[in-house]
Amino acid sequence: MDKLIERFLRYVSFDSQSNPQVTHCPSTPGQMVLAEQIKRELEELELCDVTLDEHGYLMARLPSNVDHHVPAIGFIAHMDTAPDASGKDVKPQIIENYRGGDIALGVGDEILSPIQYPDLNKLHGHNIITTDGTTLLGADNKAGVAEIMTAIAHLKANPEIKHGDICIGFTPDEEIGRGANLFDVEKFKAEWAYTIDGGPIGELEYENFNATSANVICHGVNVHPGTAKGKMVNAMAIAAKFQLMMPAEETPECTEGYEGFYHLTSMDGGVANTKLEYIIRDFDRDSLEQRKAFMQQKVDELNAALEKGHVELQLQDSYYNMREMVEPHPHVIEYAKEAMIACDVQPNIKPIRGGTDGARLSFKGLPCPNIFTGGYNFHGIHEFITVEGMELAVKVIVKLAETTAEKYK
Template sequence: MTGLIDRFLKYVTFDTQSNPSQATCPSTPGQTEFARFLQQELIELGLSDVTLDANGYIMATLPSNVEADIPAIGFIAHMDTAPDASGKDVKPQLVENYQGGDIALGKGDVVLSPIQYRDLHALHGHDIITTDGTTLLGADNKAGIAEIISAVEFLMANPEIPHGDIKIGFTPDEEIGRGADLFDVDKFAAKWAYTVDGGPVGELEYENFNAAAALVEFKGVSVHPGTAKGKMVNAMTAAARFHADMPLEETPECTSGYEGFYHLHNAQMSLTDSSLHYILRDFDKDELARKKAYLEDKVATFNAQGNKVSLTITDNYSNMREMVEPHPHIIEIAKQAMERCEVKPNIKPIRGGTDGARLSFMGLPCPNLFTGGYNFHGIHEFITVQGMELAVKVIVQIAKDTAIRYR
């Protein structure tokens, strides 16, 4: 495990924030730079079939060390960080043997507080890696990459541990919903895989949101405000009225578990042209359809009142449960591996999505494993050294248990 943290701390120095406004793949040059670095690392490690394609996807193989016909399994993580917070000039800090209380982030007045982030109460005695309060950390998902590579390195150093072919895949642009767009499932050649992209220790997920995006556009009429009576139509006012009438109890800050939501992700405002960008999420397809219908009815009502409003809804991804449940052994192997590593499995739905959701519908069943991280996508992101070490152990155990099961 000695190289695990050094590896992770090196990875977070790469600025790999993805950009939804760019059509290229990868969407940012920093991802290409990081991909080349990883390609060279995998070659130097001695893996087989190390490739980096023109779209920034990395694949490699740790060949089987047993003669039996063991199904090839994969481990996948993404290279980009979220656009929600800066990923440039990340300056991580290590808090050893945390004993409670606020953790100061950098030299400013930003703190990581157990009052706001209650997970910290259970982490006394742990070594915690935080940000300096100016950027995200990048544990989502560079921790997953570091854990996968460290697990493979451990297997190579301990050839007495049996395993079949282990396939490694690192993807670009997961955070902007494109991570699986150009993933070559046939080339990857695994029977099933696991994304290592989850949060706290023990998370094991094979359900995710059904997801859609909704763009609501408002057209206005500009007239000098001194002579505007009966003539001006303020698109910003219409947009504000529209959002103010959305169901408050169905927002991210008011929902949990299996509850879905409408989320106003961003807005552009001017007098003549305004738009509201929503994401719609629900684990149940019928409930997602209800949310779409609600917006359609709301737009129709606004237009009946004399407004000029248009609605565009785009489906993003679906709940992978229907593609994973027919293969219960995939979950059982991961669950058993956690238990053997003295990790209590926490099987829960992902209140989001992963590359695994799309990949599962592309023929590669792909549940999600924990990384040991918390508070992704913001300046309060952190991860524990102990959590990362356990993730490595679980990956190794999954490889071993799969070989034993099919040998």
Template sequence: MNRLVDRFLQYVIHDTQSNPSSESCPSSAGQLEFAQLLLSQLKALDLRNVNLDDNGYLMATLPSNVEYDVPAIGFIAHMDTAPDASGKNVVPQIVENYQGGDIALGKGDEVLSPIQYPDLHKLHGHNIITTDGTTLLGADNKAGIAEILSAVEFLAENPDIPHGDIHIGFTPDEEIGRGADLFNVDKFGAKWAYTIDGGPVGELEYENFNASTAIVEFFGVNVHPGTAKNKMVNSMTFASRFQAEMPSQETPECTEGYEGFYHLTSADMGVAKSSLHYILRDFDEQGLADRKAYLIDKVATFNEGLKQGRVEITFTDNYRNMKEMVEPHPHIIEIAKTSMQACHIKPLLKPIRGGTDGARLSFMGLPCPNIFTGGYNFHGIHEFITVEGMQAAVNVIVEIAKQTAIRYR
């Protein structure tokens, strides 16, 4: 466990925040620098086929230790952290044997409160790693990397545990939707894989949103305000009215479970031109199509009511629900469930209200459900993870390797 924690604390101090404005891969230099560190650590474990390509995709293999045929399986995590909060100068702290109440973050007034985050009530007695209240922690997904490496190290040190070929993949730019762009499934070599990129202990997910992005652009006319009467057309007025008329109960803060949403993520505002950037999410393909149709009709209605100016909309599809690609292979889920139960963990099958590399990889021929890391509150300054949750993830990874070998013995 100490090595696991040491790995994680070493990893989070590396700034690997991905950059959606960059067209390079990886999108930030910090990811490649971090990959070089991981490359050296994988080589030190004496793994096979350790390779880091120019785009920041890192792969390695722990060879099988059994004499019969076992399908090669994989474990995948991403190296980047989200653009939503700073990943620079991360200062983690460990709260040992948490006994309840607020946790002070760093030296300021920021706290982690069980009133705001009731999950803390279930974590009394646990050792909790938090931020200092100024950055995210980076458990999403450096915890997954630390857990995979620790599990592989444990398997290498305990040859009495049977396993087939174990393939490891660390990807860049998952947080900006590009993690699977240049992933070479054939080179990876696994029959199926698991992303270690979930939240609380027990999470097992093979359903995710269908996802699309919508950009609504508003075109007006800019004239000097001193002579603007009957001439200026302020596009910001259109944009604000458009957003005000969106369904107020179909947003992330008002939905849960299998409910989809519209989410205004950013806006670029000006008199002559403004744009609203939305993400659309729905577990059902028809539901996503209906959301697109709603926005198309709304734009058309808006344009009909304008005497000057115009509104345009464009869509970009991001990923699809992996359920249709994983369900035909129920043994992948059964092995994960059996492994959790063997580790005295109750499997919590639930939909991902987001996406992972596994969603796209599943459609690229690599069925890839998602497993917990033990973390909470990803993408913000209140992110935290428990040491016990991380160790539980390591145990499950080891057990999946073992149960796969037993199944095919």
């Protein structure tokens, strides 16, 4: 474990934020710089089949050390960080033996408060790594990268721990929904895998949202305001009317658990044209279709009410709930649960209120649930992670490799 935090702090020093406005892969050059660094480390570990392709997909394999057949399993993490907050010049700090109360972030006024984040009340005595309040930390998902690398190094240095082939994959652009786009499942060679991309200790997830993006485009008429009477149609006013037609109680800030939502993520435009960008989420595929139909109904109602101007709706499905692809392979979940329990970790099986590379990889034929990293508050300047959570994630990865080998003696 002595290298774990060293690795993590090294990885977060790289600016590998992805960019949704760019179409090529990886979407930013910093992701490839980080991938090249990790590739060198994989080669120093003398792993097999270390490859980094032109799109930033990095793979390697730790060969089996048993003489009987064990299915190859994989561990996957993404190297990019979210575009929601800056990932440049990250300055982490370690709060040793947290005793409660507010944590000052850097020298400014930003604090990490247990009033706002009650999870801190459960972490007394833990060592907590935070940001300095100006950037995100990058634990999502550089913690996962560091944990996989540390677990693999431990397995390599301790051959008495028996395991089959362990396949390692690090992906670009997961945060902008493209992490699985160019992932070569056949080249990866695992029969199933786990993304190490979850949150607090114990999380084990094999359900995620079904996801659709929706663009509501409002068309108005722009005329000089001095002569606009009876002529101007303000597209922004139409957009405001549409947003008020959406159910206020079905938004991210009002929902939890298995509840779906509509989320207005951005608004851009002017008098002539305004675009509202939404994401629609639901765990049930039929319910997602009903949400899409509801949005179309509201567009139709608004168009019928408008004397001038009009509204159009564009829908695009993004990903689906991996449950339907993982449940036919129950051993994939059972082995993970056993490994956690063996490490004194209580499995907390819950749905992911979001997406993951594992969802799309599952639909590409690689069943791929998600395991915790030990982090909290991803995608913002209040992100933090515990050293203890990271260490337990490493132990679970190692034990999962060992458990799988034991099942096939």
